[in-house]
Amino acid sequence: MLVLTRKKNESIIIDEHIEITILEVSGDQIKIGINAPKKVEIIRKEILEKVESENQKARTTSLNLDMFK
Amino acid sequence: MKVHTRYHGDLEISDNEVIYFKNGIPGFPDETKYILIPLGENSPFSVLQSIELIELAFVVTDPFPFYKDYEFEVPDYMINQLDIKNKEEVRVYCIVTLGDSLDTSTVNLQAPLVLNSKNNNGKQFVLNTDKYHTKHVLKMNKKEMVQEG
Numbered sequence: 001m002l003v004l005t006r007k008k009n010e011s012i013i014i015d016e017h018i019e020i021t022i023l024e025v026s027g028d029q030i031k032i033g034i035n036a037p038k039k040v041e042i043i044r045k046e047i048l049e050k051v052e053s054e055n056q057k058a059r060t061t062s063l064n065l066d067m068f069k
Numbered sequence: 070m071k072v073h074t075r076y077h078g079d080l081e082i083s084d085n086e087v088i089y090f091k092n093g094i095p096g097f098p099d100e101t102k103y104i105l106i107p108l109g110e111n112s113p114f115s116v117l118q119s120i121e122l123i124e125l126a127f128v129v130t131d132p133f134p135f136y137k138d139y140e141f142e143v144p145d146y147m148i149n150q151l152d153i154k155n156k157e158e159v160r161v162y163c164i165v166t167l168g169d170s171l172d173t174s175t176v177n178l179q180a181p182l183v184l185n186s187k188n189n190n191g192k193q194f195v196l197n198t199d200k201y202h203t204k205h206v207l208k209m210n211k212k213e214m215v216q217e218g
Contacts, residue, residue: 038145043195051180051195052096054203058166058177059097060126063076063116067171068108 074118075126077106087120088184091150094193095180100125103191105162115162117182129162130176135207139178141196150192151185160184164193166204175204 004012011021017037024031034042072080088103102120113134119125132139143159153159162182168174178201184191 039149041146042197044197047179047197048095048195050203051177051193054166054177054180055094055096055127055164055193058127058164060075060116060128060167063126063128063167065076065108067167068112068114 072104072118072120073123074104074106074116075123076116077118080104080106085189088117088189088191090191090193092192094182095195097125105129114165117162117164128165128167129182130165130207132161132163132176132178132181135176136178136205139201141181141194141198141201143183143194147183147192147194151183151190152188153185154187158185158187160186165207171207174207176207177203178205179203 006012006022008022008025011019013019018040019035021033021035022030023033036042070082070084072082074080082104086104088105090101090103092098093100097119100119100121103117104120106116106118108114108116108128113131115129117127117129143153143156147153160183162184164177164180164182166175166177178196179198180193180195180203182191183194
């Protein structure tokens with residue numbers, strides 16, 4: 001993993017088009033601003049992990065078709 | 070082509086019934102081809118069956134009979150990836166986590182399956198919102214159902 005140290009209002013640029021700016025630091029919370037082309041997908045990782053785990057649970061192991069009548 | 074299914078035996082389907090999830094769905098990145106098998110003519114439920122892995126199947130539902138106000142904005146990256154040209158092409162399903170009965174089953178409104186019915190591209194769209202979560206109860210408005218029937 002590449003590790004960079006940034007201060008408030010400093011940015012990094014990824015792949016020429018994506019700019020990530022540290023907007024605010026307060027305790028263990030950091031507010032990040034992201035400027036990216038609209039086609040770039042940005043997801044909070046914990047939501048993605050929740051969806052992955054829900055999908056694993058939703059995978060059917062048996063199906064009682066009568067349930068849907 | 071013939072497809073082996075987990076619950077419906079072997080089915081003969083045409084190529085245009087195959088739904089492509091280019092990057093799979095979260096948790097199942099390797100399975101990219103599915104078919105939808107409706108569970109009854111007037112049922113909101115279908116089985117989403119992997120073509121590549123017979124053991125992999127989900128129950129999905131049209132979310133709107135349960136949550137008529139369910140809504141989300143489809144962002145540009147989804148429109149781009151699914152090559153959506155107009156909104157009439159879009160179909161929405163949500164994955165159901167089954168309990169012992171429908172009353173104890175839940176539906177994932179946080180991450181709807183968005184399908185382009187024109188080209189059969191699909192993607193599970195993870196909503197960056199706290200408005201919906203992954204376990205909503207399946208509360209069908211039974212009165213409406215009876216009236217319709």
